Amino acid sequence: MENHHLSRMARDRAVEQSLDAALELDELLRGGSSDSQALAGLVEILMGKSSETHAAESSQTANLYRRASAHVRNVQQNTAAVSELVAKLLRFGKGEAKDTNPENLRDLRDFCLGINRELVAEAFRRVPESPFTRTTKKDAGVADLYRVQHQ
DSSP states (O other): OOOOOOOOHHHHHHHHHHHHHHHHHHEEEEEEOOHHHHHHHHHHHHHHHHHTTTTSSSSSHHHHHHHHTTTTTTTTTHHHHHHHHHHHHHHHTTOOOOOOHHHHHHHHHHHHHHHHHHHEEEEEHHOOOOOOOSSSSSTTTTHHHHHHHTT
């Protein structure tokens, strides 16, 4: 089986898709349309092209799911509960489940929001700190030279 790794571009798309999926699920909770294109797109991004690949195979995605599940009120933080939540997401995203139970829809919506929050947090952690925001004086190299030359 293919071991799927999320590239930076796929992660950026997953940020958008996870938020859109949460909005779709919220609309469904309010009695709206059951069209879940964003949720299907999120599942495709997380799973890769191979639909047989299990979502938790990669330690990277398993860790993402564990952190995202902490945002779901009714899910315990154990492997079985997280796996069940991921399985619900995959079934719903692939169109295999038409569950309209409000509690399950709320859990999926909160899980999608959790994925969004965790991916955004990862993106912010990747951004290097600006040398001008440092509290202690350190040699910032080129940035210090630029500042000295342009004063």
